[in-house]
Amino acid sequence: MIDFSLSKSQLELVAKYKDFAERVIKPVREKYDISGEFPWEVIKKAYDEGLMNSQIAKEYGGEGLDIFDAALGTEEFGAVCAGIGISLDATMLALTPWVISANPDQLKRFMGRLNEEKGAAAYCLTEPNAGSDVANIKSNAIKKGDKYILNGHKRFITNAEAATYLTVFAQADPERGARSLSCFVVPADLPGVEILPRLDKMGQRGSVQNEIKFHDVEVPVENLLGREGEGFLIGMKTFDRTRTGIAALSVGIARAALETSLNWAKNRIQFGAPVTANQGVSFMLAEMATKVELARLMTWKAAWYYEQGLKNPGTYSAMAKYYASDVAMQVTTDAVQVMGGDGYTRSFGVEKMMRDAKLCQIYEGTNQVQRLVISKGILK
Ligand SMILES: Cc1cc2nc3c(=O)[nH]c(=O)nc-3n(C[C@H](O)[C@H](O)[C@H](O)COP(=O)(O)OP(=O)(O)OC[C@H]3O[C@@H](n4cnc5c(N)ncnc54)[C@H](O)[C@@H]3O)c2cc1C
Structure with missing residues (x-):
């Protein structure tokens, strides 16, 4: 059982x-x-x-x-x-x-x-021409004596301006391209690290993102993680673990939107009765509640699957990430609808949840990319 x-x-x-x-x-x-x-x-x-x-x-x-x-x-x-x-x-x-x-x-x-x-740290994978197409990373870190000389440009980096350390993906050998992708721990205060101004954005505004430029940054060889050429694998293994976290964050957003709109609707009287007396509203709430439960189950299954050490955990974390973040988007949008004009104001928090949910469908790989990961996993 x-x-x-x-x-x-x-x-x-x-x-x-x-x-x-x-x-x-x-x-x-x-x-x-x-x-x-x-x-x-x-x-x-x-x-x-x-x-x-x-x-x-x-x-x-x-x-x-x-x-x-x-x-x-x-x-x-x-x-x-x-x-x-x-x-x-x-x-x-x-x-x-x-x-x-x-x-x-x-x-x-x-x-x-x-x-x-x-302190904080930042994960530096994305570049202007390497978003979904991670293999197109062009930042490079070329070994010279006991240092790697890092040059490149990263984009959309969460925590960048606050970070003590940057975990940076760069090619160690541009001739070998993506096959030489390697992962470095770069102290953000090294000379040549340039953090650009913060980006302005729709939601999750309690987090910051910046572009970063690296100009001949001298990274000690002891700061290479694993071996040269293991960067792509490290990046993907990272997402096998962390996409479950985005799924869990999404479940939290969706749960809060459900709770807020449910409590509001039970107390909102129109036509002499709570608006929940209308199936048009109560069925919406029923579907929202079901989706939250399903999103949590998928998240728990993906986390459990990873911890069992079973094969191909990335398929399940991708399922959890896309499913739960799609649910967060649907449930927060429905919560605004259930609450009518109140939902659209800033007074009850559901409009913020709706703005926040959108990002979960985009970062750590868009939900289209998750479907690519899943299809590759099940077709293997
Ligand atoms: C607020 C925020 C925080 C972020 N934080 C970080 C961070 O800390 N570190 C980091 O490295 N990155 C971070 N990112 C980057 C994020 O992971 C990328 O934005 C995301 O992977 C998508 O890349 P892109 O924006 O370049 O979109 P693109 O790759 O240009 O995609 C554009 C559209 O095309 C679709 N698409 C692309 N390729 C395919 C395909 N093969 N099949 C189907 N559809 C496709 C996408 O789904 C999308 O809808 C962050 C982004 C944002 C917005």
Whole structure:
């Protein structure tokens, strides 16, 4: 018999994340939605309360969670503010290549500084001409003595302006192209790292994105993760893990939109009765509730599947990411509709959820790209 109930320690973990989200994130979410700034005050408190870098082993100062438990926490962030939630989780995205490929000495060095500074990190894959087409990355890092000389241009990089470390994908040998793609940990304060002004955007405004240019940046050879040429694999293995997190964030957004619109609709009287007395409304709510449940089930299955060490986990994390983020978009849009004019105002939060949901369909690979990943997986 399959058991869908959470253990005592998982319930405590959910309660801890929920409490943090309500107590620390909720009071400031509107401020950051307006300003679009990096929520440093929340990041520092997350370090103080042991909620940062969830999947880094405890001996290196992380929480030591597996991706299932990390997803439980991320749902709680998504339910309160996906923007600030992604600011917290984007550091873990940048650290996931470290989890996959860093040696103990590298982990000790990099995590030592990150924990001391209570800092952020950024995952630097996308380029102006390499979005969905990751293999077209043109940044390059050419070995010269005990350094790699890094040149290139990255785009849409979450946390860039706040980062202590940049996890950068670049070709080590332009003649071998994508086959030489390698992954480097680059301290953001090295000479030649240029962070461009913050991008303005529709939703998840409690997170920041910048372009980055690298001009002859001298990266020590000890900062190469794994071996030269392993970058593409590291990047894809990263998404096998982290797309489950985007799915969980999406479930959180959708759950919050459902709860908000359900409570509102039960109390809104029109034609002498709550609007939920109309099947036109109650059936919408029924479908929203069903989709939230299904999205969570897919997310849990993908996380569970990964942790079982079964073959081809990327197929399931892609399913979870696209399904849950599509659900978040549908449910938040329906929540605005259920709430009529109130839904469209900024007073109830569902318009923010709708703006926030849209991004989950785009980053970490668009939902079209997820379908490509899934079709390749099932056709193998
Ligand atoms: C707010 C934000 C934060 C981000 N954070 C990061 C980050 O921290 N680090 C990072 O490296 N990147 C980050 N990204 C980049 C993000 O992952 C890319 O935007 C995304 O992968 C899509 O690439 P693109 O924008 O270049 O779109 P394009 O690749 O130009 O795609 C345009 C359209 O074509 C479709 N398309 C493209 N190729 C195919 C295909 N083969 N089949 C079907 N449809 C296709 C896409 O689905 C999309 O609809 C972020 C982006 C945003 C907007």
